[in-house]
Amino acid sequence: MSDTxxxxxxxxxxxxxxxxxxxxxxxxxECDGLSAYRRLPLVVVIPKTxxxxxxxxxxxxxxxxxxxxxxxxxxxxxxALPLTDxxxxxxxxxxxxxxxxxxxxxxRVQPGVTNLSISKAAAPHGLYxxxxxxxxxxxxxxxxxxxxxxxxxxxxxxxxxxNIQQVEVLTIDGEHLTVGSQALDSAGYDLLALMTGSEGxxxxxxxxxxxxxxxxxxxxxxxxxxxxxxxxGTAVTAIIANGIIPAGxxxxxxxxxxxxxxFVHAGYPEDAAAxxxxxxxxTAADVATQIERVSGVFREAGxxxxxxxxxDAERQRxxxxxxxxxxxxxxxxxxxxxxDGTIPRRHLSRVLAEIERMSxxxxxxxxxxxxxGDGNLHPLILYDANQPGELExxxxxxxxxxxxxxxxxxxxxxxxxxxxxxxxxxxxxxNAEELTQLHAVKHAFDPQGLLNPGKAIPTLHRCAxxxxxxxHQGQLPHPELERF
Amino acid sequence: xMTLVESFQDTLRAAAATGTPxxxxxxxxxxxxxxxxxGTGFSVxxxxxxxxxxxxxxxxxxxxxxxxxxxxxxxxxxNQMLPFEPPHFGPGATLGGTIAxxxxxPRRPYAGAARDHVLGITCLNGRGERLRxxxxxxxxxxxxxxxxxxxxxxxxxxxLLDITLKVLPRPETELTLSLEASPEQALEWLNVWAGQPLxxxxxxxxxxxxxxxxxxxxxxVKAAAQRLGGDELAAAxxxxxxxxxxxxxxxxxxxxxxxxxxxxATAAFALxxxxxxxxxxxxxxxxxxxxxxxxxxxxARAGGHATRFRxxxxxxxxxxxxxxxxxLHQRLKASFDPAGILNPGRMYSGI
Numbered sequence: 001m002s003d004t005x006x007x008x009x010x011x012x013x014x015x016x017x018x019x020x021x022x023x024x025x026x027x028x029x030e031c032d033g034l035s036a037y038r039r040l041p042l043v044v045v046i047p048k049t050x051x052x053x054x055x056x057x058x059x060x061x062x063x064x065x066x067x068x069x070x071x072x073x074x075x076x077x078x079x080a081l082p083l084t085d086x087x088x089x090x091x092x093x094x095x096x097x098x099x100x101x102x103x104x105x106x107x108r109v110q111p112g113v114t115n116l117s118i119s120k121a122a123a124p125h126g127l128y129x130x131x132x133x134x135x136x137x138x139x140x141x142x143x144x145x146x147x148x149x150x151x152x153x154x155x156x157x158x159x160x161x162x163n164i165q166q167v168e169v170l171t172i173d174g175e176h177l178t179v180g181s182q183a184l185d186s187a188g189y190d191l192l193a194l195m196t197g198s199e200g201x202x203x204x205x206x207x208x209x210x211x212x213x214x215x216x217x218x219x220x221x222x223x224x225x226x227x228x229x230x231x232x233g234t235a236v237t238a239i240i241a242n243g244i245i246p247a248g249x250x251x252x253x254x255x256x257x258x259x260x261x262x263f264v265h266a267g268y269p270e271d272a273a274a275x276x277x278x279x280x281x282x283t284a285a286d287v288a289t290q291i292e293r294v295s296g297v298f299r300e301a302g303x304x305x306x307x308x309x310x311x312d313a314e315r316q317r318x319x320x321x322x323x324x325x326x327x328x329x330x331x332x333x334x335x336x337x338x339x340d341g342t343i344p345r346r347h348l349s350r351v352l353a354e355i356e357r358m359s360x361x362x363x364x365x366x367x368x369x370x371x372x373g374d375g376n377l378h379p380l381i382l383y384d385a386n387q388p389g390e391l392e393x394x395x396x397x398x399x400x401x402x403x404x405x406x407x408x409x410x411x412x413x414x415x416x417x418x419x420x421x422x423x424x425x426x427x428x429x430x431n432a433e434e435l436t437q438l439h440a441v442k443h444a445f446d447p448q449g450l451l452n453p454g455k456a457i458p459t460l461h462r463c464a465x466x467x468x469x470x471x472h473q474g475q476l477p478h479p480e481l482e483r484f
Numbered sequence: 485x486m487t488l489v490e491s492f493q494d495t496l497r498a499a500a501a502t503g504t505p506x507x508x509x510x511x512x513x514x515x516x517x518x519x520x521x522x523g524t525g526f527s528v529x530x531x532x533x534x535x536x537x538x539x540x541x542x543x544x545x546x547x548x549x550x551x552x553x554x555x556x557x558x559x560x561x562x563n564q565m566l567p568f569e570p571p572h573f574g575p576g577a578t579l580g581g582t583i584a585x586x587x588x589x590p591r592r593p594y595a596g597a598a599r600d601h602v603l604g605i606t607c608l609n610g611r612g613e614r615l616r617x618x619x620x621x622x623x624x625x626x627x628x629x630x631x632x633x634x635x636x637x638x639x640x641x642x643x644l645l646d647i648t649l650k651v652l653p654r655p656e657t658e659l660t661l662s663l664e665a666s667p668e669q670a671l672e673w674l675n676v677w678a679g680q681p682l683x684x685x686x687x688x689x690x691x692x693x694x695x696x697x698x699x700x701x702x703x704x705v706k707a708a709a710q711r712l713g714g715d716e717l718a719a720a721x722x723x724x725x726x727x728x729x730x731x732x733x734x735x736x737x738x739x740x741x742x743x744x745x746x747x748x749a750t751a752a753f754a755l756x757x758x759x760x761x762x763x764x765x766x767x768x769x770x771x772x773x774x775x776x777x778x779x780x781x782x783x784a785r786a787g788g789h790a791t792r793f794r795x796x797x798x799x800x801x802x803x804x805x806x807x808x809x810x811x812l813h814q815r816l817k818a819s820f821d822p823a824g825i826l827n828p829g830r831m832y833s834g835i
Contacts, residue, residue: 103675103749127679148625155622161629162600175808182787183745184592184766187803188813188831189641190599193632197625217681237540243563243653283681286704342621344541376623414623422626429626433613438627440819444812457627 006065006087007043013055020044029088032073032080033135037420041068041082046090050206053089054174057204060087061172066450069200071111071143074135076340077419079147079199079455091142094206097121105212106165106182111142111205115149118210127212130157133415134323142205148197150415152248152279155373157213159415161196168207169195172446182209194441199417200452202445216281219247220291221318224298225272225305229253229356229368232274233349235301236372239278240345242297244290248279249373250322253352256329256367256380257321263328266321269305276372277322279315325369326380333365333382337394341405342414345375351408355379355401362397364390376414377405403428418456426456427463435460488531489614489645495526496612496643500823508639508827510549511576514585516794518638518830519801528580528643534558535646536620543603543620545648548580555579559651567595567652571728580644586636589728590686590697593678593748593764598635601650605631607642610821620648639827640835641820655685655699657706660723663714665694667752667761674764675749682708686724687764690734695723727762730794734760734771740796742770742779746788753782769793776800802831810834 010019020026021043031038042065047053060067066086073080082088094110097118101107102125107118115136119128132151133139139149145167148160157163166180180192195202226232232251239246252260252275257268268275276298280290295306309315329336343351352368359366359381370378379401383394402412402425412418412425426435438457442449486494499506505523509515528549535545539562546555552572559565569589570582583605588597604618617630634642665673670689677696678684683704686697696712697720698705709716717723726732735741737758744753748765757772770779776792780803783790789803805813810832817824817835828835 101747101749102679104747105675105679106747125679148629150623158596158600159623159625161632162596171808177808177812178806179809181745181789182747183789184748184763185586185597185636185745187789187791188805188809189637189816190586190633190635191809191812193599193629193635197629202628214679214681240542240653241540243656245652282700283683283704283707285707286683286701289701289703342623344538344543344620346538346541371623374623375621409620411619411621411624411626413626414621415625417625418627426626434615434617434627437609437613437615437630437820441628441630441816444815444819 006059006063009059009063010043010045010056010087013059014045014047014052018046018048018052020046029070029073029082029090032070032075032078034076034078034081034419034421037078037081039082039084041088042085044088044090046093048093053204053206054170056087056089057170057172058174060450061174061448064448064450066453067172068452069146069204071140071146072114072138074139075143075147075417075419077413077417077421079417079419079452081420081455083453089204091140094142098207100125100212102127104182106209107212108207108209109141110207111145112140115139115141115144122212123215126215128215129210130163130213131160141208141210145196145205145208146198146200147417150376152250152371154371155249156245156247161193163211164192164196164208165211166209167192167195167205169203170206171203172448172450177203180209197417199419199456201442201456202451204451216247217283218287219279219281219315220287221309221315222278222280222291222294222298223268223307223318224276224278224303225269226274226276226302227272227304229274229352230349231302232276233352233372235276235298235303236348237345238297238301239294242293244293246278246294246373247281248277249371250277251275251368251370251372252322252325253368255365256325256369259328259332259367260321260325263331264320264324266317266324268321272304277318322369329367329380329382334384334386335382337381337383337398339377339379339381339398339401340413340416341402341410342374342376343405343408343410345372347408348372348375351377351404354404358397358400362393364394364397371414374414375410399425420455423455423458424463426458432460492528492608492643493612493614496608496610496825499524499825500610500612503823503825505825505828508584508643510578510580511551511574513572513574513576514581517585519833520798521827521830523825523828526643529578531645539564541620542651543648544651545620545646546579547646548578548644550579552577552579552582560654563654564651565654566601566649568592568598568601569595569728570598571730573729579647583635583647584637584639584644590688590724590762593687593766594685595652599632602631602635602647603650604648605634605644606646607634607644609642610823610826614645615642618648622650638831640817640831641826643826657702658685658697658699658720659705659709660686660695660697660717660720661709661712661714662717663694663696663712664692665689666692667759670694670761671749671752671765677712678748678764682712684764688727689761690732697724734758734769737771739771739773740792741794742772743791743793744768744770744779744783744788745791746783746786750786750788755782780804805832
């Protein structure tokens with residue numbers, strides 16, 4: 001069929017305001033948080049009702065037209081990048097919190113609801129939704145489920161997959177499925193785990209039941225400075241060895257500390273080779289015990305300075321620097337390139353030393369700001385795209401860093417997803433048989449391959465090169481959001 | 485010489501070629517569970533050993549045939565544990581069987597289920613292909629989450645080989661409070677307390693006795709205990725073990741044992757059955773001769789599902805799936821096991 005036909009069909013079945021096809025209307029949908037990749041969709045559909053979503057999917061299935069679902073468009077891996085010959089299906093109008101069940105500690109929400117608004121709605125009941133990706137003020141819960149979003153508190157509270165109970169799904173044929181249940185498990189295969197992080201390739205999520213946790217009685221942050229990155233890495237391991245699971249454990253190296261200090265004056269010690277921010281939460285008695293213990297561990301690991309937040313305002317100040325780290329980098333360098341690999345923590349010192357060596361070899365500075373407790377690295381390579389060849393060398397260096405992550409038993413993406421960005425790097429982590437099995441799983445859900453095709457799982461002949469998150473001239477979509 | 489895994493692969497390829505089902509088995513401690521196996525015996529009992537355990541990493545990798553007791557002993561030596569507190573159901577329990585069944589014990593509502601702690605699995609699909617999904621790190625979003633999907637799939641999608649789990653430090657202090665409460669009162673307390681920042685790690689009610697376990701640092705546990713009241717239970721460890729292993733007198737009853745998984749605040753069931761509340765209300769054990777339909781309707785109305793855990797008609801064990809969901813299960817099964825040789829019928833007929 002010709003392109004005009006699907007637009008005509010959509011217009012015929014849906015209200016006028018739900019179908020956008022003029023170039024200027026399509027422009028806002030040309031990219032998600034990964035702005036290096038842009039293209040206009042054939043048509044944008046913004047349904048208001050489930051029936052309209054169903055109608056759209058059915059029309060696409062019947063006419064062999066691909067569909068890319070979109071939430072808030074804050075994803076960092078190009079998962080919501082449109083297809084020039086496909087429908088971009090925005091779930092933005094599904095933005096209601098349907099119910100909060102305080103007795104069972106769950107909330108039933110529509111996919112377009114923002115992550116933070118769930119916690120806000122639950123707060124009067126002393127409850128909150130634990131996963132807190134840095135974009136939580138804007139990112140939608142539907143997108144969080146599609147990407148299995150993480151955040152600063154994963155080490156203690158888990159990822160999205162650990163914090164949801166049920167999703168309502170529409171298949172590409174418009175068929176309705178309830179996956180998971182209102183209980184803690186469900187009959188049959190764990191399709192809830194399969195749907196979570198499936199990046200829009202298996203089904204369209206139309207409703208989510210999330211778990212709510214009691215708000216911790218109190219939270220405090222310990223800031224520790226170290227004379228070497230290795231010492232900080234060792235301190236991370238020692239914390240865990242001492243039986244403590246912090247709510248968050250973040251590392252900034254010296255280039256990152258200096259960049260942050262120039263930018264927000266968080267009061268970090270600028271001469272430190274690395275600092276650790278260790279958040280402890282729980283009952284007041286437990287937090288006191290943990291702070292005492294953590295301080296001891298840090299001192300033993302050679303901390304040159306220790307500060308404990310005295311009140312919530314000071315805790316926020318400690319975090320302010322960490323949260324401003326990415327924008328701060330944007331001031332240091334015309335461009336930066338953010339990686340998202342995870343490694344086993346025991347290799348932290350070794351991998352950081354190797355990254356530093358590679359940085360020298362390539363003549364490209366690297367800052368490290370990351371979730372040390374999870375071993376989730378975010379090395380930022382600073383470069384200038386206007387210098388001939390620098391982008392290519394940056395991509396090569398980034399590729400080597402991700403290869404290193406896989407080589408020590410880690411992964412190419414800890415929390416940003418594969419999307420379009422790391423589609424080629426999937427080939428390093430998975431062999432042909434594994435990729436074939438992943439394609440077979442997609443086929444079981446979507447035999448025509450119409451849901452977000454070309455993302456997340458590479459075809460076998462595609463396996464070639466690496467990519468990562470590019471920030472040109474500090475132009476990051478949603479610059480108002482914290483990125484960490 | 486052919487390795488054990490290569491011989492498994494050969495066996496599966498031959499079985500797939502002839503369409504001969506295999507019945508996967510390790511220690512046999514959970515053979516009572518699910519629908520009966522029909523295929524030729526396929527044992528992974530010899531495939532044993534801890535592959536990698538670095539306590540500061542909070543991660544352990546072991547082969548499927550590794551005895552659960554051996555794994556737990558290795559963890560205990562480093563003062564760590566499997567947070568999901570899996571039941572053994574017999575001395576032969578292995579890691580592979582535990583993950584294939586997806587069983588979790590009393591700590592589940594507070595610390596997470598077996599699937600929540602699975603980080604990676606290497607397996608053989610029905611074509612005999614050796615596949616690795618997930619890994620050894622906590623955060624990993626590359627590819628579909630196959631390793632969690634395999635958890636609880638009863639060997640119908642793949643033969644589990646190597647399993648990597650997240651582990652946790654053992655709590656420094658643990659104590660159990662015993663309070664007198666009707667099931668209604670117990671359910672109310674359990675759910676009110678679960679909504680408050682308390683160090684809960686177990687909550688069950690048998691008869692008129694509510695048991696609440698607290699775990700954590702000494703001061704926090706003691707403060708919580710004082711707040712909740714009741715008496716400290718002396719033989720707490722054996723109580724929770726007996727509950728987990730179904731050795732408590734409640735389970736010594738000839739009637740079939742049903743497991744109802746429901747939202748935790750669901751009211752006690754007004755059924756002709758004896759009911760034991762576990763998982764803070766989210767798991768109800770029912771001893772009853774009532775017809776399956778009544779139990780399934782009751783669980784479904786509450787938003788959950790019912791499993792005929794032990795006894796009764798073993799052909800009808802798991803809660804029936806909606807037709808669309810069943811069809812998806814069949815297609816997913818075919819994607820892993822096109823010849824339908826892996827534990828066919830163990831979960832549902834036709835899967």
